[in-house]
Amino acid sequence: MTHPWHRTLAPLALVAALTVALSACGGGTTDRGEGSGKPGGTFSVALTEPDHLIPGQTTSSYALQVIQGLFDSPVTLDPEDGHVVPLAAESVNSPDQQHWTVKFRAGAVFHNGEKVTAQSFADAWNAAAFGPNAWETNYYFAQIEGYDQMNPAEGRQPASDKLSGLKVLDETTLQVDLNAPFSQFPMMLSFPAFAPLPSAAFTDAKAFDLRPVGNGPFEMDGDWQHNQKISLKRAASYNGTRTPKADAVDFKIFTSKDTAFTELQAGNVDIVTTVPAARAAEAKRSFGKRYSVRPSGTMDYLGLPLGEKRFADPKLRRALSMAIDREGITQAVYNGVFTPADSLVAKMVPGHRPGACGETCTYNPAKAKALFDEAGGLSGPLELYFSNSDPTYEQWMTSVAQQFKQNLGIKDVVFRKMANADLGPLLNERKSTGPYRQNWVIDYPSMQNYLDGLFNSDNRMGWSSARFDALVAQGNAAPETDLGPYQSAEDIALQELPLIPLWNWQDQSAWSPRVGSVVIDPYVTGLHLDKVTVTS
Structure with a gap:
């Protein structure tokens, strides 16, 4: 820098x-x-x-x-x-x-x-x-x-x-x-x-x-x-x-x-610092050495408005997660440039554990439907919020909507697409009534940046956990090489799942x-x- x-x-x-x-x-x-x-x-x-x-x-x-x-x-x-x-x-x-x-x-x-x-x-x-x-x-x-x-x-x-x-x-x-x-x-x-x-x-x-x-x-x-x-x-x-x-x-x-x-x-x-993943092959052909792909700390998630009673049961949230075919979407929409998430933190971050999310982030339509029904399902339309700044957002939201319909039996899905400048304040004020695209761009290479950044007291989901907060505080005070408390805190967030990990970006740029x-x-x-x- x-x-x-x-x-x-x-x-x-x-x-x-x-x-x-x-x-x-x-x-x-x-x-x-x-x-x-x-x-x-x-x-x-x-x-x-x-x-x-x-x-x-x-x-x-x-x-x-x-x-x-x-x-x-x-x-x-x-x-x-x-x-x-x-x-x-x-x-x-x-x-x-x-x-x-x-x-x-x-x-x-x-x-x-x-x-x-x-x-x-x-x-x-x-x-x-x-x-x-x-x-x-x-x-x-x-x-x-x-x-x-x-x-x-x-x-x-x-x-x-x-x-x-x-x-x-x-x-x-x-x-x-x-x-x-x-x-x-x-x-x-x-x-x-x-x-x-x-x-x-x-x-x-x-x-x-x-x-x-x-x-x-x-x-x-x-x-x-x-x-x-x-x-x-x-x-x-x-x-x-x-x-x-x-x-x-x-x-x-x-x-x-x-x-x-x-x-x-x-x-x-x-200079374009974020080449759409769908145009990766085209960018490589057109720009050659002036096109770069590199590991990224950026993650996409599906945020859930826990202030809405319909999303209060962690079983239902896990059902939504297991109904999403991450591998299929990253291949179809992102040409395999993005990789399915197996954790709340990016792969490049010290402390990332392969498979930390376990079966919760593994596509399993049958188990998803069973959990969904056990949790009482969802009544009324399901609204999905995302910005219009990248066409791939609507593409993957369309895929998610189809999978929710096919795998969970949700009949009515409504898209709420808007400018990012409008979506951000709406989410910050917790005014969404359905799941939304949540993105995290790494500030510095630490698990703490994700855990505090995504789940701080003003988080968009409205989620809180005293155990989680205590473990993050323990990690903050621990020697810098001791990542155990942060990982234990991540486990709690993955169990309660106020935020569903989707995929880890690779950054693509061209000039x-x-x-x-x-x-x-x-x-x-x-x-x-x-x-x-x-x-x-």
């Missing part, structure tokens, strides 16, 4: 273990040196319409692709092996994995000239952690002391609007006290929600969302033109470690990834001969905008 600094940010054992665990995975990909190009020029990237551009307000991969160009978070992850690398921070240290000291680089400024200080980070984290703000990344701050006072039980007022665990020691030093030891904390700091915010973010949030002011290598070039484009240009004030090779990047917004790929073929866009030095990692950064060169 940045220049290859190898300074230790986490305890040395954590970084070493992480590097060893991921070195065989081949995390990032490049264009193999083709067309190195010269500094300067403008390139374009296909994008789906984001929901927000304020870092703490979104977890959408579409938004984060833009945000990572606008903002430097404290650290980043090396694209090849996932180890922690400094970015806005110089160091992240702790004597006990509970009390951390984050030292930031001196001399950094926001794009408007305002100085970036430790207070800039504290202000941003407090805004995201404050419950009434309802920012989507709120749960990322639950480990920090004082979070509970900012997020009381429903019906109660917050006792504070600031995290008591954040202490600004001086202009470049922030002390972070956690509720308990948490070995994954340095990796978590790579997530854009931990980026700083200038004072302008708090004076007019709506205006700031249209034209955010960051501390990263690129700055906004005009306002975000909704459903059309987002233009960035090299930030003249940037003095960090990710100096851009290109002068500018235009994000061209498409409602369909299929359309985006067609535009790439026509020469109207330079035009106009660009070179294309680096794409499987973590939150995705495409490294700063490294791209323009060759013509």
